[in-house]
Amino acid sequence: MSTLHIFSKPISYYATERLANLIQEHDSVLLVGDACYSTYLYRQFSSDLLFLAEDALARGLTINESDNALNYADFVALTLSTSQSITW
Incomplete structure (x- = not known):
């Protein structure tokens, strides 16, 4: 089962060591809002x-x-195709 992790803030907002333990290899990460600044x-x-x-x-x-x-249509399709989504 895959999880979609949705981040809306720059990476400095989060405790990255916790994220590394929570995001699994087969999960997807989607950046929205100001999180787009921290793509790298x-x-x-x-x-x-x-x-x-x-x-x-x-x-x-x-x-x-x-x-x-x-785009937004892709976003909706991705949300529907994963078993769960988590917004951080």
């Missing part, structure tokens, strides 16, 4: 790192082709 730092927790494209663009961040950017 969140990569340590998941190889399936995603972010909301609209939030990244609203913050003036560049989206590369290699980035896993989602």
